[in-house]
Amino acid sequence: MTRADLLLKRQHIEQGKLKTWSRYGRLKDHQDHPARDRILWHGLKLLGLYARGEANVRNPVVRRVEFFFDNLPDAFDGFTILHLSDLHIDGLPDLADNLRARLHAFDVDLCVLTGDYRFGTQGPCHQVYTQMEHLLTGIKTRSGIFGVLGNHDCFDMVAAFKRMGLNILLNESLAVQRDGQQIWLAGVDDPHYFGCSDVSLAFADVPQNAFKLLLVHTPEIYAEAAQAGVDLYLCGHTHGGQICLPWIGPIETHATCPRRYVRGRWQHGPVQGYTNVGCSASGVPVRFFCPPEIGLITLHRTAASISGAMPKRQRHMQPLA
Template sequence: MCRDVLTGGRQTMRRERVLGATAIVVGALAGAAAVEGFLREPFQLDVTRLRIASPSLPPGFDGMKIVQLSDLHLHRISRAYRMAIDAIRKEHPSLVVITGDLVDRADETAECLAFLTELRAAAGAPVVVVPGNWDHRAFPTRQSIAAWHERLQAETGIRVLVNQNVVLRRGGDRIWLVGTDDPYFGHADLDASFKGVPNTAFALVLTHAPEAFEELAQRPAARLVLAGHTHGGQVRLPFIGAVRVPSRYGTRFARGLFKLGDTFFYVNAGMGMSHLPVRFLCRPELTVLTLK
């Protein structure tokens, strides 16, 4: 009887020690994850470099370098945004594009305009923006968002494309730059966006969210599509990836390079954050794409 009591007591003490040690380890991991997600990663920057080869690219655009940013959600110009400006200055791009969600609120535009002005000067190249769903939240009427775009262009020299396209020329060659309005809230009009674009052309398409990927893949001219919106999931877990992505595709197009038919799609993980000020295993991203 005594032996049974002693043995049971030892086992209980052993279990308590194991549970205590486990709690300490779990607590330490949770604390480390919180520091990483809230205090470190949001202020760092990943630079992703890609070469996109297409037989449809006119020879004059071989080697064209495009820098993509997305989802600024700009409240203040933090270290990550400073790093992005420095990276752009060093890259000497031919074109800089920003695929939506510049601001969250109409009263937070001053920092955004200051950042974009500095970015435009650092780029030494054209900068083009398309709207995102948070831009429409900040400016919910057609008149207010049009006024915001007009102000943005006037104060920064940046071009805003809203269901429009422009021709880019190099020597005797040309490609089309197509910019859609936000597809997540249903503002994208692909017919208007591609108006006048020949089916045989090479079109670089800027759109905020992956919502229109399958429709864009049916457009013969759409050779490369750049998007954002997903924040890469913003919180990613080892072996699992993005926990949640606000998209009709779920996590299918959370971030990275994809191909549907003959069209390449790239989803940038974005610079900023929404809802919670956290990024875990998903640092802010600047993408450098070289066309071949």
């Protein structure tokens, strides 16, 4: 399919003109479930846990992660990326204010967002736009802000976000320049519900040996990324389960892939990946044993190729100051 074909497919799905199509997720994973959410809301209220769960959503941690690559250009050694996902920005009235105040402390090279900007899956986006614009003005970055659409999002967001400085990549790529060298950043449309992703199309104009960074809403297309020679795959969607049980983990992840891909660092063949558990929550705005996160990623040339040292491991989660 061409980009135009994929855009038309998404628009037909949004308009209800397409009843069946190929996608990675199940239809029920995309739909709002008001009855289920009401039951959960009332249950948490009766147990006296709702206020605690909502407070957890407002208390993100910073997850600092370092990645090492043999083929990273020298100029990008130490390159920093602010990774935000699953903002669901209209889910709580003060969420944008809370996140903006915390993001103000960071000065990064690049900011990327991996989808799901609104809380519901249908309805108007006016409140989303107001909150997103407020949030985006608090982000300091030298190379811009880029993102992809998620399964909660609609195509109309693309033009609105562009006016705010957030550039949505729809199966396309661009070069990020630094000191005369470059890496390539690509983004694909949502593969989970809309099934509109095409990794090969996104990298069609990218040199074969270039360093490739891919933004996807969900971790579910890790195999396609490996075939395309992706170096770093950043995604979200799963919320890390959002509500987890001690020693057991997520009750449900809403992703058609092995659980090793649904939270934190992972690797598939040559592809290094990171699944952000999200900045907020959906369905019912609560979290338990799975705090929201703000990702701060640093890229390095492989330490072994420079000094013979072993690559550093992921740093532990740290609360924001």
